[in-house]
Amino acid sequence: xxxxxxxxxxxxxxxxxxxxxxxxxxxxxxxxxxxxxxxxxxxxxxxxxxxxxxxxxxxxxxxxxxxxxxxxxxxxxxxxxxxxxxxxxxxxxxxxxxxxxxxxxxxxxxxxxxxxxxxxxxxxxxxxxxxxxxxxxxxxxxxxxxxxxxxxxxxxxxxxxxxxxxxxxxxxxxxxxxxxxxxxxxxx
Numbered sequence: 391x392x393x394x395x396x397x398x399x400x401x402x403x404x405x406x407x408x409x410x411x412x413x414x415x416x417x418x419x420x421x422x423x424x425x426x427x428x429x430x431x432x433x434x435x436x437x438x439x440x441x442x443x444x445x446x447x448x449x450x451x452x453x454x455x456x457x458x459x460x461x462x463x464x465x466x467x468x469x470x471x472x473x474x475x476x477x478x479x480x481x482x483x484x485x486x487x488x489x490x491x492x493x494x495x496x497x498x499x500x501x502x503x504x505x506x507x508x509x510x511x512x513x514x515x516x517x518x519x520x521x522x523x524x525x526x527x528x529x530x531x532x533x534x535x536x537x538x539x540x541x542x543x544x545x546x547x548x549x550x551x552x553x554x555x556x557x558x559x560x561x562x563x564x565x566x567x568x569x570x571x572x573x574x575x576x577x578x
Contacts, residue, residue: 400505400534407542410501414493420500421471428503429467432510433460443516462574467503470567474560475499478536481559482544487552494543501539502564505531529568533561 395406415423437460444452475496482490490498509528512521537557544553 399501400531400538403538403541407539410497411494411543415497417475417493417496420496421468424500425468425471428507429464429471431507432467433464435510435513436460436463439513439516443513446516447513447521448518459574463571466571466574470571471496471499471503473567474502474564477563478560481563482540482556485552485556488540488544488556490540490544498536498539498543502532502535505529505535506568529565532564533557536560536564 395409398405399407437456439447440451440454440456440459475492475498478498479490479492479495482488482495505528506525509524512524515521537553540553540556540560541550
């Protein structure tokens, strides 16, 4: 899959999804080759921002225990992947109009946070407003990935309301998990 195809996936249910689903990557392969390396990016960038930018990013930012915080964040991200795959499978199969198997549910759980993980690169710039705007945009792209991924992976385009409902439920669980991760980060 090329970069142009991957860039179209959040905005289209036809481009790239069947190719990925057809490869049938195993859950351990997704965890090892995609989730593990990409979930390292936010803790590394947060550690960098905390130790290099410090209070230039936000008052009191430099005084945190960044080794501990970033380790907990990394472990929580890995746990969230496994939980979200289960949530996607449970929510989608709980509707009568849609169904998804576990490999596709975990494929979607691995792809959905990619924009959020990539948005952590903005921490290279010590500007809080810019950081918040980029993360919010990434959250929107992540929502779109889930919606179009469900359309493609469930193979049903005639049940748009069921797809939207499942997307809202999944995103609610994802935003809740993301909020808990951020609360853990700022609590320490």
